[in-house]
Amino acid sequence: MQTDHATAYASPTRAAHEVIVEQYKTFVGTHCRAFFDTLPTMIMALNCYRQVVFANRAAVEFLGNEEVEDVLGKRPGEALGCINAFVSAGGCGTSRHCRNCGAVQAILAAVEGAVGDGECKLLRREQSYLEGLDLHVNATPLAVGGQQFVIFAVTDISHEMRRRSMERIFFHDVLNLAGGINGLVEVLRLNNTFGESTELTVLHSATQTLVDEIIAQRELLAAESNELKPAYCQYGSRALLEQLLGLYATSPAAQGQTLGLVEPCADCAVETDVRLAQRVLGNMIKNALEAGQPGDTVTLACEDDGDALRFLVRNSAVIPETIQVNIFHRRFSTKADSRGLGTYSMLLLTERYLLGSVGFTSAEREGTTFYLRLPKRLESA
Incomplete structure (x- = not known):
């Protein structure tokens, strides 16, 4: 030796x-x-x-x-x-x-x-x-x-680490740029520089959507690599849905459709990460609006389910059975090869970070209803 x-x-x-x-x-x-x-x-x-x-x-x-x-x-x-x-x-x-x-x-x-x-x-x-x-x-x-x-x-894992480093730099720079443009448009709107401008309103909505999509993609990648840090707090279930209602009722995705809240709506405190819960429900709403036609109605609801709350998003379209079996798979989409992360992110964020569950029912004469079930208290999950 x-x-x-x-x-x-x-x-x-x-x-x-x-x-x-x-x-x-x-x-x-x-x-x-x-x-x-x-x-x-x-x-x-x-x-x-x-x-x-x-x-x-x-x-x-x-x-x-x-x-x-x-x-x-x-x-x-x-x-x-x-x-x-x-x-x-x-x-x-x-x-x-x-x-x-x-x-x-x-x-x-x-x-x-x-x-x-x-x-x-x-x-x-x-x-x-x-x-x-x-x-x-x-x-x-x-x-x-x-x-x-x-x-x-x-x-x-050198290539993986370099990719993750480049992703962080990309999201940081692009989000700063998009946020700056959105902030400038907001200032122009508040100062009424151009009067009541439809184009400025559309531009503001588009830049806000761009910022939201960048943040959503960043959060999804962080969630997949277990780097996402949830921020839990007490929040009212009705307030959560009303915020989403205001956000999507006049969005371009609505395409002339009506977005409404079903009464009675359970108004209970829920311990969750509000931002992630809104992200999941927002994806449900966008999918429902994209599946609909002008004149259709998409409804939001909340039901008290004992120690949990069930948030519901319903539209009149029906999902074919051949699609239903794959709907939560990563990169599965009926729209395009570049789509397919919305429903997957619902499942990932809900089960890994919100400690809840997601699912759906779809049948003729009943339409399609997606649900998000969240525990009222995290210790009960």
Whole structure:
């Protein structure tokens, strides 16, 4: 064993080369090698000193090596070319930079018998230039041939992280631009600069819709990645519907249709994220209006359902049975290939963040009714 180096974090101790070779033979002599080589995920088997004793074909190719023997005895950071792996004489895991490394933390947890999981932001020098990698790592203890090893799985999520970063920048810049235009139009309307202008009213409505659509798309992406932070509060059910009624009754989507509130309307306090609840109900209203014709009526209602409230949106159109079975699927739409997130977002936002449920009924002579059922108190959900 080599123990002649200082460390600022993990142990610098390493197994001798002969021990590494014997441990490698343990994997080669079992079905593990064939199994791991079939996996597209990068897999490394580590000993208790965090040294590679086996790597599958995907890992060897990603590391830029010809054979698995080229990485035996190295630690993951050294094999990956991490610039911090060579800061300390003890190697990967022993410098002060390694204290916040998700890979080292996951491996140490697995050495102790637990499953480790995390993310690792790594800089490596690829020939003459630096390359940044974002990796998701998982470390799991495994006994093979009477010895304890750590199965270290690595997934390159660099493209995903770059996409998410670009999305955040895009939404920030575009929302600022759209919000600025909408604010300017609002100022012109309030100052009555051009008198009573129908065009200015339409422009204001269009820019407000644009801002709302950008926010809706940003929230959907945040919801899918579990990054959305709901803000719960007490709110009146009738007030929630009246706000939606005022918002959509005169919107271009109405197309000459009537939007009304069914009485009696339950007026109870509900503990929810009002913005998300309005987003779900707003999608229901837009879908109902888009399915209708000039002269049709779309109704909103709220019913007291014991420890919950049922919000209802009804129109006279009927959804064909072939469409009903897929209506909540992601990117399923009867309108165009670029549509199909509205009903999916209803289900996602309701079940994951509002702790409620959504559904619908659709039949001849009854029309289509979508419902949103929300608990009055979150602790009862």
